[in-house]
Amino acid sequence: MPIETGRKNPILRKKSKKVVKFDKALKKFLKDMGETMLKKDGVGLAAPQVGLNQRIIVENFQLNAKKSRVITLVNPEIIDASIACEAGEEGCLSLPGEYGVVTRYRSITVKFHDEKGNQRVLELEGWNARIAQHEIDHLDGILFVDKVEGETRKAEKEK
Numbered sequence: 001m002p003i004e005t006g007r008k009n010p011i012l013r014k015k016s017k018k019v020v021k022f023d024k025a026l027k028k029f030l031k032d033m034g035e036t037m038l039k040k041d042g043v044g045l046a047a048p049q050v051g052l053n054q055r056i057i058v059e060n061f062q063l064n065a066k067k068s069r070v071i072t073l074v075n076p077e078i079i080d081a082s083i084a085c086e087a088g089e090e091g092c093l094s095l096p097g098e099y100g101v102v103t104r105y106r107s108i109t110v111k112f113h114d115e116k117g118n119q120r121v122l123e124l125e126g127w128n129a130r131i132a133q134h135e136i137d138h139l140d141g142i143l144f145v146d147k148v149e150g151e152t153r154k155a156e157k158e159k
């Protein structure tokens, strides 16, 4: 799947709609999104980044230092967040080569649907919570550069 890029790209700036149909097409889309994220060495991906303004994110969930697993969250909604916040560096597949420091909640509770439409709740911490907050922002047309403290840094060269 090709990645939408650019700070002013209208697809990346639009508020995405809730998913209402949990069918085979959605299942395939989620699978494709997960594969695209891994192929591009991303840690998370939101549907608008692949051209669809629907409330869907995938994340490479870190189980521990060595293991990770792709999780998909449909209609994710942050229902609780820690008072504690943390600053950390972020980048984005849609803004290649740009990095900057963003403050996020240390931990969050997310309510979402799985691929079958079942309601689920997940508690995320640290890095996993950061990725989810970054991806959920995409669903509201917000890019990390909107929240960056100070200047964004341009990578000298792409990996």
Ligand SMILES: [Zn+2]
Pocket: 091, 092, 093, 094, 134, 135, 138
């Ligand atoms: Zn992003």
